[in-house]
Amino acid sequence: MSDGPFVDVPISAVEAFWNASPCNIHNSPYPVGSREYFDDLERRKYFVEPHIPSFADFDRWKGKRVLEIGCGVGTTTISFARAGADVTAVELSTESAAVTRRRAQLFELDHRVEVHVGNAEQLSSFVPVDTYDLVYSFGVIHHSPHPDRIVNEARKYMDTRSELRLMVYSRVSYKLFWIMRQENVWDMNRIDELVAKNSEAQSGCPVTYTYTPDSIRKLLKHFRVLDISKAHIFTWDVGAYRQHEYKKDPAWAHVSDEELASLEKELGWHTLVRAVLTE
Numbered sequence: 001m002s003d004g005p006f007v008d009v010p011i012s013a014v015e016a017f018w019n020a021s022p023c024n025i026h027n028s029p030y031p032v033g034s035r036e037y038f039d040d041l042e043r044r045k046y047f048v049e050p051h052i053p054s055f056a057d058f059d060r061w062k063g064k065r066v067l068e069i070g071c072g073v074g075t076t077t078i079s080f081a082r083a084g085a086d087v088t089a090v091e092l093s094t095e096s097a098a099v100t101r102r103r104a105q106l107f108e109l110d111h112r113v114e115v116h117v118g119n120a121e122q123l124s125s126f127v128p129v130d131t132y133d134l135v136y137s138f139g140v141i142h143h144s145p146h147p148d149r150i151v152n153e154a155r156k157y158m159d160t161r162s163e164l165r166l167m168v169y170s171r172v173s174y175k176l177f178w179i180m181r182q183e184n185v186w187d188m189n190r191i192d193e194l195v196a197k198n199s200e201a202q203s204g205c206p207v208t209y210t211y212t213p214d215s216i217r218k219l220l221k222h223f224r225v226l227d228i229s230k231a232h233i234f235t236w237d238v239g240a241y242r243q244h245e246y247k248k249d250p251a252w253a254h255v256s257d258e259e260l261a262s263l264e265k266e267l268g269w270h271t272l273v274r275a276v277l278t279e
């Protein structure tokens with residue numbers, strides 16, 4: 001990834017973007033920071049992204065150590081802690097980290113959650129190197145100018161019994177076609193630019209890489225990849241969703257759950273990866 005299209009983007013631009021709008025922060029109508037807000041945010045996140053609980057497999061990490069890279073506002077951080085894991089969470093955005101800290105305190109899980117602020121491309125400069133059972137990073141490394149540096153840092157926190165669980169955006173997905181339709185640009189040479197502009201709720205994300213199974217294997221060259229699968233097609237009307245309502249987008253109104261599940265395996269926006277270090 002050292003020759004990727006976003007290598008020259010300063011990390012300060014990435015930080016400013018996520019500080020201006022921490023991930024999912026507007027996904028609940030309740031007052032930000034309240035108990036109702038966090039409960040609602042969690043319900044909504046796992047309703048729209050039901051593959052997360054099975055992918056993270058929270059209960060499996062009870063009594064184990066989890067390093068979460070890019071915790072955002074802490075939805076999965078809290079789920080890991082609630083399941084009994086000790087979580088070290090890392091986040092570039094001070095605003096997001098503050099919400100995660102507040103969330104851990106509110107739910108009296110702060111003894112299980114430690115939040116560090118910094119650029120995960122330089123993780124070992126601010127998080128003491130130690131071995132973790134799980135390194136978990138969901139939707140994060142593709143937003144950093146040098147994802148390969150984060151992967152190389154993550155290795156330092158693993159031994160051969162540790163597992164890496166990553167979600168990165170898929171290069172080929174229904175979302176890509178949806179974006180091309182929105183923008184009315186049918187130029188496959190402009191995938192990176194179009195995806196970066198439209199990948200998040202708030203437009204103009206400075207860095208968004210996308211991955212194929214081949215590019216993931218290259219990125220994880222020091223790992224043995226256990227599995228790679230695709231999940232998640234957003235089937236909701238975006239306008240209604242922004243008002244916290246769920247109405248099916250007409251394109252998906254008549255598609256059965258079985259058909260959706262099968263299309264998600266081919267065209268899902270989330271590529272889920274599990275890997276371990278090679279000996």
Ligand SMILES: C[S@@+](CC[C@H](N)C(=O)[O-])C[C@H]1O[C@@H](n2cnc3c(N)ncnc32)[C@H](O)[C@@H]1O
Binds near residue numbers: 018119121137139144
């Ligand atoms: C799409 S959000 C995902 C947040 C969370 N994992 C979730 O699933 O809700 C991406 C997050 O990655 C963080 N991030 C991006 N680059 C980072 C870096 N180099 N180091 C640490 N965090 C980073 C952003 O600040 C943002 O909170």
